[in-house]
Amino acid sequence: MVRVSAVGDRDTVADRETLERTADERLVGTTAIERTGAEDLEPAEELLTINMGPHHPATHGVLRLVVNLQGEVVKDLRPVMGYVHTGIEKSCEDKAYWKVIPFVERMDYLSYFFQMEAFCGAVERLLEMEIPPRAKYLRVIHMELNRIHSHLVWLGTSALDLGAMSMFFYCFRDRDKILDLFEMSSGQRMHTRYFQVGGVFEDIPLGFERNLRAFCAEMPSRIDQYAAILDRNEIFLNRTRDVGIVSRERLLELGVTGPLLRAAGEPWDLRKVGHYLCYDELDFKIPVGTVGDGYDRYRVRMAEMRESVRIVEQALDGLPEGPWIADDRKIVLPPRDELSTSMEALIHHFKLVTEGFRVPPGEVYYPIEGPRGELGCFVVADGSAKPARVHFRDPSFVNLQALRDMCLDGYLADLIQNLAMLDPILGGIDR
Amino acid sequence: MPDAPGLELIAQDLNTAFAGSVEETYHEHDQAALIVNPEGVLDVLGWLRDTPGQEYGFMSSLHVADYLPGEPRFGVHYELLNMARVERLRVKVALPDVAGADELPEIDSCVELFPTAEFQEREAYDFFGIVFRGHPDLRRILMPEDYVGWPLRRDFPIGGEPVLFTHNEVEMPRWYE
Numbered sequence: 001m002v003r004v005s006a007v008g009d010r011d012t013v014a015d016r017e018t019l020e021r022t023a024d025e026r027l028v029g030t031t032a033i034e035r036t037g038a039e040d041l042e043p044a045e046e047l048l049t050i051n052m053g054p055h056h057p058a059t060h061g062v063l064r065l066v067v068n069l070q071g072e073v074v075k076d077l078r079p080v081m082g083y084v085h086t087g088i089e090k091s092c093e094d095k096a097y098w099k100v101i102p103f104v105e106r107m108d109y110l111s112y113f114f115q116m117e118a119f120c121g122a123v124e125r126l127l128e129m130e131i132p133p134r135a136k137y138l139r140v141i142h143m144e145l146n147r148i149h150s151h152l153v154w155l156g157t158s159a160l161d162l163g164a165m166s167m168f169f170y171c172f173r174d175r176d177k178i179l180d181l182f183e184m185s186s187g188q189r190m191h192t193r194y195f196q197v198g199g200v201f202e203d204i205p206l207g208f209e210r211n212l213r214a215f216c217a218e219m220p221s222r223i224d225q226y227a228a229i230l231d232r233n234e235i236f237l238n239r240t241r242d243v244g245i246v247s248r249e250r251l252l253e254l255g256v257t258g259p260l261l262r263a264a265g266e267p268w269d270l271r272k273v274g275h276y277l278c279y280d281e282l283d284f285k286i287p288v289g290t291v292g293d294g295y296d297r298y299r300v301r302m303a304e305m306r307e308s309v310r311i312v313e314q315a316l317d318g319l320p321e322g323p324w325i326a327d328d329r330k331i332v333l334p335p336r337d338e339l340s341t342s343m344e345a346l347i348h349h350f351k352l353v354t355e356g357f358r359v360p361p362g363e364v365y366y367p368i369e370g371p372r373g374e375l376g377c378f379v380v381a382d383g384s385a386k387p388a389r390v391h392f393r394d395p396s397f398v399n400l401q402a403l404r405d406m407c408l409d410g411y412l413a414d415l416i417q418n419l420a421m422l423d424p425i426l427g428g429i430d431r
Numbered sequence: 432m433p434d435a436p437g438l439e440l441i442a443q444d445l446n447t448a449f450a451g452s453v454e455e456t457y458h459e460h461d462q463a464a465l466i467v468n469p470e471g472v473l474d475v476l477g478w479l480r481d482t483p484g485q486e487y488g489f490m491s492s493l494h495v496a497d498y499l500p501g502e503p504r505f506g507v508h509y510e511l512l513n514m515a516r517v518e519r520l521r522v523k524v525a526l527p528d529v530a531g532a533d534e535l536p537e538i539d540s541c542v543e544l545f546p547t548a549e550f551q552e553r554e555a556y557d558f559f560g561i562v563f564r565g566h567p568d569l570r571r572i573l574m575p576e577d578y579v580g581w582p583l584r585r586d587f588p589i590g591g592e593p594v595l596f597t598h599n600e601v602e603m604p605r606w607y608e
Binding site for chain 2: 081082085087089090091093094125126128252253254255256257268273274362363364365367374376378380388389391393397398400401430431
């Protein structure tokens with residue numbers, strides 16, 4: 001359109017060069033390769049291979065990624081791990097069953113209650129032992145708090161990777177409240193060793209319920225605040241939406257479970273179908289995504305935190321009275337006050353502390369729903385007081401195989417986003 | 432998990448389809464397991480995955496146990512899962528140790544059938560020295576590449592390896608190499 005200037009003949013149509021504009025897609029192409037012109041800059045036979053990590057702040061631990069790059073487009077990717085491998089599975093074979101618990105907690109250092117439950121549950125199944133209802137509820141309360149805690153750390157660090165620094169501080173503020181609760185019930189902030197074979201170590205103290213209710217009342221509004229910060233953040237949306245999509249079928253082939261699988265539309269949650277602890281008696285929903293991109297993974301985890309708060313509240317309401325640990329003196333330590341009055345209690349205490357309890361021969365695989373997916377514990381007992389084999393099927397370890405599918409033919413910068421939304425914990429991967 | 436008669440039916444069908452593939456079945460702690468001949472493992476896994484009515488399409492875990500001094504020595508466990516019916520089935524391959532000192536027990540890789548097994552087979556190779564024939568990239572995964580030995584075998588001693596500090600480097604011959 002030619003606008004006639006008031007100045008008149010100084011500005012004639014013939015002198016003009018109109019700058020035409022076309023749609024962005026036609027200018028720059030549709031794929032990452034076309035957009036960056038990578039093929040012209042770097043032919044396929046001259047790919048650049050670089051190491052990301054092991055010391056890279058965005059790899060959430062010591063993970064090394066060998067990345068083949070064409071321009072800034074990822075053409076191939078191989079994870080290299082094992083930098084924090086400490087041989088926990090081997091060490092467990094040399095420890096009595098009750099001494100294994102603190103070991104397995106330190107595998108995936110953000111979901112220690114889940115590791116404990118996987119191991120203790122497997123041993124309880126080997127012993128054919130039923131735990132008291134109060135212990136089940138206390139375990140569920142602590143595991144769901146742990147899930148919120150784990151997701152908060154994920155949210156803080158992932159948002160940090162994508163440039164939202166304040167999220168890190170907000171999330172750690174709330175995480176600290178959960179750690180305060182753990183400290184109240186068990187005396188430890190992390191790696192609490194709260195679950196025992198047969199129940200939990202100690203009943204919750206006075207005041208725990210009040211603090212927990214205060215936390216549950218506050219947390220949903222906190223999650224709303226976090227969602228409000230990120231859901232309207234242009235950078236966050238552009239970096240997560242439609243990035244790293246892997247189809248549901250492919251994820252199932254790769255054995256991916258947890259929020260990653262649910263974000264792709266598969267409503268698979270072992271809490272619903274596994275019939276363990278008291279999850280059958282609690283009412284909660286499984287958040288499921290539709291697209292399966294980074295944004296869905298974020299939304300699924302946010303919704304899971306809300307559901308976990310609901311589970312904790314319900315478990316607190318329905319918390320039954322009664323013992324918190326099974327009354328089996330061959331397996332469970334006698335109460336402390338009995339030691340000074342009862343000879344049998346002293347003998348049992350001595351036997352349990354020095355040798356530990358024996359577990360009849362057998363093998364069991366016990367899967368539970370951890371914050372990252374199916375956390376399975378496989379225990380082989382040979383009849384002695386030490387396990388013959390302890391294996392953890394760690395969800396991070398298996399899920400990491402999907403990273404290549406998420407990143408191929410995407411930008412290198414999206415790799416950071418994909419890794420953040422994958423949420424691997426290297427302590428669990430390397431064990 | 433399939434109940435005891437269901438497990439027997441599966442074993443029977445498998446033995447009809449591939450003679451001698453299932454050696455034994457057992458039910459333990461509410462978990463069903465098939466003990467399978469090492470040669471027929473891929474047939475069994477493929478049959479369990481693809482046969483209508485079975486459809487154990489998800490492999491949740493692959494792990495190995497060393498039953499020393501039991502015979503056969505190794506057990507390779509495949510934890511299969513049917514997500515629709517929420518049924519788990521363990522396929523256990525009894526894998527004897529090989530006589531030669533520098534030979535390793537071998538089994539077919541199931542990466543073609545279950546791509547999720549790629550890392551887990553590497554882990555089994557790394558820790559137990561079990562070679563998965565046909566695995567696309569069978570290298571150590573968690574231990575260092577130049578590590579010697581199979582650390583999770585039962586006859587591998589538990590103990591530390593000397594860590595090199597400045598105060599003890601003179602005691603380690605040719606540490607600088």
